[in-house]
Amino acid sequence: MARLFAQLGYNLAICARRTDRLEQLKAELVKGYPDIRIEYRALDVSDYDAIFKVFDAFAADFGQIDRVVVNAGVGESRRIGKGRFETNRRTAEINFVSALAQCEAAMTIFRAQNSGHLVVISSMSAMRGLPKHMTTYGASKAGLAYLAEGIRADMLLTNLPIKVSTIYPGYIRTEINTNAKPLPFEVDADTGTKAIVAAIEAGVDEACVPSLPWSIVGQAMKRLPLTVVNKIS
Known part of the structure; x- marks a missing residue:
């Protein structure tokens, strides 16, 4: 996403745990797009206090933050009742509580600015x-989607000019699932990322990406019996 947003001419504030990768990415993008500004900071989203400090520091760097993409997450969860509570708890905390903290930090900045675009990356698993092994993961991503919808509803209620988008990616092959077996309708990272960025740039409220087939699959998942959903999940 950073590469695609750089192509579009955006200044970038990027954060992650591995600063060596951020440094490499910054060097690559500065070389390719010398007219944009890029700042990076280390951030582990399980450190809630750090989220607020890093977001506020970025806002101070640029004077204004136009968009925040809440994208950090983990995919490891296990069957409920099989003695893996700690694994499931971490998934729930990173995918939902850490995302809540990021939304809180972003919306604090946006409310002060009276502008902004909050983007949360949910999952088709939220449907x-x-x-x-998908139970806790899907539940955490569903919670994130409802959180975003609630913030969107609040913006409508208060008539604030802040946009909220929820993106539901389908199966995208990335580092998080490199060793997993191929999945139905799976796409590579480049294809998936382009679809995500296109939806974000369109300013949608919600989008399943890539749109085909996932917009159709999403509607089917909401209506089919669980016995059928089990077979396609």
Whole structure:
């Protein structure tokens, strides 16, 4: 996403745990797009206090933050009742509580500015309760989607000019699932990322990406019996 946003001429504030990768990415983008400004900071989203400090520091760097993408997450969860509570708890905390902290930090900045665009990356797994190792992961991503919808509703209620977008990616092959078996309708990272950025740039409230087939699959998942959903999840 950073590469694609750089192509569009955006200044970038990027954060992650691995600063060596951020440094390499910054060097690459500065070389390719010398007219944009790029700042980076280390951030582990399990450190809630750090989220607020890093977001505020970026706002001070640039004077204004136009968009925040809440994208950090983990994919490891296990069947409920199989003695893996700590694994499931970490997934729930990173995917939901840490995302809540990021939304809180972003919306504090946006409210002060009276402008901004909050983007949360949910998952097609949020469409229904899923079995096996997907249960906690899907539930955390569903919670994130409802959180974003609630913030969007609040913006409508208060008539504030702050946009909120929820993106539901389908199966995208990335580092997080490199060793997993191929999945139906799976796309590579480049294809998936281009679809995500296109949806964000369009300013949608919600989008399943890539749109085909996932917009259709999403509607089907909401209506099909769980016995059928189990077979396609």
